[in-house]
Amino acid sequence: MAGYFRAEGIVLKSRDYGETDLLLTILTPHHGKVEAIAKGVRKSKSSLRSGTQQLCRSRFLFYAGKSLATVTQCEVQSIFAPLRSDLQLLAYAFYLVEIADVVVMPGQINRAMYYLLKEGLEALGAARPSLVARAFEARTLKIMGLEPRLDRCASCDGMLELKGKVTVAPAAGGAICSRCRGQKPPEYQVVPGSIKIWQQLNHINWRHLQRLRLSPYFDKELGEIMPAFLEYYLDRKLKSRALINEIGGVTDDGTGKNRSAARALRN
Numbered sequence: 541m542a543g544y545f546r547a548e549g550i551v552l553k554s555r556d557y558g559e560t561d562l563l564l565t566i567l568t569p570h571h572g573k574v575e576a577i578a579k580g581v582r583k584s585k586s587s588l589r590s591g592t593q594q595l596c597r598s599r600f601l602f603y604a605g606k607s608l609a610t611v612t613q614c615e616v617q618s619i620f621a622p623l624r625s626d627l628q629l630l631a632y633a634f635y636l637v638e639i640a641d642v643v644v645m646p647g648q649i650n651r652a653m654y655y656l657l658k659e660g661l662e663a664l665g666a667a668r669p670s671l672v673a674r675a676f677e678a679r680t681l682k683i684m685g686l687e688p689r690l691d692r693c694a695s696c697d698g699m700l701e702l703k704g705k706v707t708v709a710p711a712a713g714g715a716i717c718s719r720c721r722g723q724k725p726p727e728y729q730v731v732p733g734s735i736k737i738w739q740q741l742n743h744i745n746w747r748h749l750q751r752l753r754l755s756p757y758f759d760k761e762l763g764e765i766m767p768a769f770l771e772y773y774l775d776r777k778l779k780s781r782a783l784i785n786e787i788g789g790v791t792d793d794g795t796g797k798n799r800s801a802a803r804a805l806r807n
């Protein structure tokens with residue numbers, strides 16, 4: 541299908557291409573993931589320069605060639621400014637982008653995932669980043685049709701014993717009772733409080749997320765279990781998760797260690 545088309549999109553990836561071009565992966569609501577060349581953009585005077593940066597939301601005019609599309613015009617809508625001055629937020633932003641990139645298959649149109657990414661990147665500047673990541677994971681699972689069952693046993697529909705720890709298993713599709721344990725590894729043990737927060741995260745809107753309080757214990761437990769669910773269903777490790785852990789809660793300390801982490805994220 542050759543010809544021009546307009547689309548709003550978020551630049552997920554940007555790689556050098558040839559001498560002065562960039563090869564971009566852009567997530568759009570109505571055209572799925574568009575692989576496009578931005579010609580001459582690495583020259584200082586290119587008008588495409590600002591809107592084709594990674595993590596930019598822009599309006600594009602594409603020309604669809606035989607194989608790759610070409611960006612012929614673009615107009616920046618948002619650069620998600622708060623994320624660019626804080627290394628921890630940037631690491632989380634790349635984590636959300638990586639999830640969106642993996643979830644939306646080439647050729648697939650996934651409007652819900654596009655709008656989730658847009659809202660998630662906006663929320664990162666306003667609410668606690670680990671909570672934004674957990675809410676993002678919960679919604680991604682919903683979009684994939686894999687929202688875990690947490691109110692009863694996902695395996696036998698029996699009651700859950702909410703004393704001590706609760707077992708959750710991605711292969712079973714959520715929490716499981718004591719009789720169903722040991723059948724579908726991997727299994728994880730979580731406190732009932734984490735289950736309650738997970739249920740809230742499934743429904744909470746971004747504005748209310750700012751008001752949700754999370755103790756360090758829940759933050760850590762959900763920060764291990766929820767990504768584990770997502771990685772199980774996606775059948776891959778999310779590499780930016782390791783970089784979030786590496787950076788931790790520390791912003792740039794001037795040692796250059798975190799800058800090297802940021803560089804690694806971009807590659």
Ligand SMILES: [Zn+2]
Binds near residue numbers: 693694695697717719
């Ligand atoms: Zn059961």
